[in-house]
Amino acid sequence: MKLSAQEEYGLRCLLYMARHGEEKSHSIPEISRAEGLSVPNVAKLMRILRLGGLVASVRGQAGGYTLSRPAADVTVSEVLSLLGGSFFGPHFCDRHAGLERNCAHAADCSLRLLWSNVQRTVDMVLSKTTLKDLLRTEEEMAAFLKERSVLPADVQAQARVV
DSSP: OOOOHHHHHHHHHHHHHHHTOSSSOBOHHHHHHHHTOOHHHHHHHHHHHHHTTSEEEEOSTTOEEEESSOGGGOBHHHHHHHHTOOSSOTTHHHHTOTTSSSOTTSSSOHHHHHHHHHHHHHHHHHHTOBTTGGGSOHHHHHHHHHHTTOSOHHHHHHOOOO
């Protein structure tokens, strides 16, 4: 599994907005400088996020973008779905059928069961995690995930302060 650059950067743009004033208007150049992203890339991400209803655009001299809902009401699952989609979906097997139209393992596939369970587990964690939750430090986030029993013990032990 791999998180796309679009998913990562879009999430970081939203976190910047949440961290620096949910109701304040943020310009594309401001977000670009703060996150170390190109202006065209941030413009593209803001357009996707606006069309998806996660941000609103504000016109005028003090214009820019604001979160359309409080950070506590925006889940990571919602953001990632808008920016890239899921790891495993209903058409996964169609894309990975090999040379034939239908997969040779369509009737009995242990991989399909594995990937769907991985996706359900990821969805469970991401749907319960909001932008507000991600405003924590790394150490606070480790404690938060431990409290929710979703962080393995060996990862909890490795959590470090940023």
